[in-house]
Amino acid sequence: MLDDNELYSLLSACRQGTLDPSGRLKLELWADQAPENRVLLDLVTGDSEAAGQLKTLYSYDERRVWQNVRREAARRRRRRVFRAVIRTGAAAALLLGMVWSADRIYERYQQRDALVSVIEPGHTKAVLELSSGMKVALTDRAEQRITEADKTQIVVNPQSATFTQTAEPEKAAEPLINRIIVPKGGEYHLELSDGTKVWLNSESEIAFPTQFTGGTRTVELQGEAYFEVEADAAHPFVVRTDLLSVHVVGTSFNLMTYRDDPAVETTLITGSLKVVRDQAETLLEPGMQARLDKATNTLTTREVYAESYAAWARQMFVFFNEPIxxxxxxxxxxxxxxIDASAPELDRMLYSGMIRRAEAFNKIAELLSATDELIFRERDGRIVVEKKKQ
Known part of the structure; x- marks a missing residue:
């Protein structure tokens, strides 16, 4: 099993043509472990149609990978290329982009405005709260099995939790509700009793019945989650939030509903869904996003790079024309x-870029600083972002 650092080194060597036979064997064995691994290796070696498109995407000056997007023509060009690339495998394309570009940007600018402390990335951690109120830490724990009062079997380990409905569950007066709470600096993956898969992002919480009964499969979310819903036309899957609900059958989508964000964003990857707000319903097609602006209480739709909004679940940060x-x-x-990025002048600064979530915060800060427009400083245990004085 290759760790991230060794994989990154081997892929870089492969790209540069300096990979020795031992390294090539390691990459081949790694590529055989999963289809997406093979896609990535084919991209690096050029044995893929997307390789040429990726080279086009990163052929412009490396300083502009994280630079403000000012030219509409350049934005449209990146959009066309990225849309073509993303269809071949989002996770592979995004990681390869950083192999081609970020390593050289970082080396060039790593001495500029460096942060003193090394801020490590988050990792898998969460808390499972059972219907009895008992809490189980889902971090650094060997696999264990829990049986709920309705006979639901729960298998938990440091990476995920799986809920399995028994063949003859005991009837309960009310559905038993479990919660999984993910703190800051954490993430977690679970599989519900109907087979639906859920990836929870940092500072998120989901409440769900151990077994679904009735006409709908309903869960409640606060924070952000990526869903791959098990198809069941007779029992729609419903995600309820403080401000709206999402209704789907068999669909993959991302829902971001943080309390401190200015909007609630529902982004459809595959399938179809409807967003329900008060008495109004909005239907989405793949590649569309419904955005509820909290300040104006208006719900709008727009076309987006849908896969980029779910890239965090594949261990990538992807930003397109996004405010700092x-x-x-x-x-x-x-x-x-x-992080204090409250300075008014920062609201007008839009950035595009991509990087692995496994990287230290310092590397992202260096990439953003490479535009010569931002500086990151440590003050009283927090990070302050400022616009550089020209």
Whole structure:
């Protein structure tokens, strides 16, 4: 099993043509472990149609990978190329982009405005709260099996939790509700009793019945989650939040509903869904996003790079024309650090870029600083983002 650092080194050597036979064998064995691994290796070696498109995407000056997007023509070009690439495998394409570009940007600018402390990324951790109120830490724990009062079998380990409905469950007056709470600096994956898969992002919480009964499969979410819903046309899957609900059958989508964010965003990857707000319903097609603006209480739809909104579940940060304040909110949750990006002039600064979530915060700060427009400083245990004085 290759760790991230060794994989990154081997892929870089492969790209540069300096990979020895031993390293090539390691990559081949790694590629055989999963289809997405093979896609990535084919991209690096050029044995893929997407390889040429990726080279086009990263052919412009490396300083502009994290630079403000000012030219509409350049934005449209990146959009066309990225849309073509993303269809071949989002996770592979995004990681390869960093192999081609970020390593050289970082080396060039690593001495500029460096942070003193090394801020490590988040990792898998959460708390499972059973219907009895008992709490189980889902971190650094060997696999264990729990039986709920309705005979639901729960298998938990440091990476995920699986809920399995028994063949003859005991009837309960009310459905038993479990919760999984993910703190800042954490993430977790679970599989519900109907087979639906859920990835929870940092500072998120989901409440769900151990067994689904009735006409709908309903869960409640606060924070952010990526869902791959098991198809069941007779029993729609419903996600309820404080401000709206999402109704689906067999669908993959991302829902972001943090209390401190200015909007609730529902992004459809595959399938179909409807967003329900008060008495109004909005239907989405793949590649569309419904955005509820909290300040104006208006719900709008737009076309987006849908896969990029779910890239965090594949261990990537992806930003397209995103304000630095929004980027910093996401970074603060994942790295469990306070980031002050409240300066008014920062609201007008939009950035595009991509990087692995496994990287230290310092590397992202260096990439953003490489535009010569931002500086990250440590003050009283927090990070302050400022616009550089020209």
């Amino acid at each position: 304040s929004s980027i910093c909110r996401k970074l603060a949750r994942w790295y469990d650090v306070e």
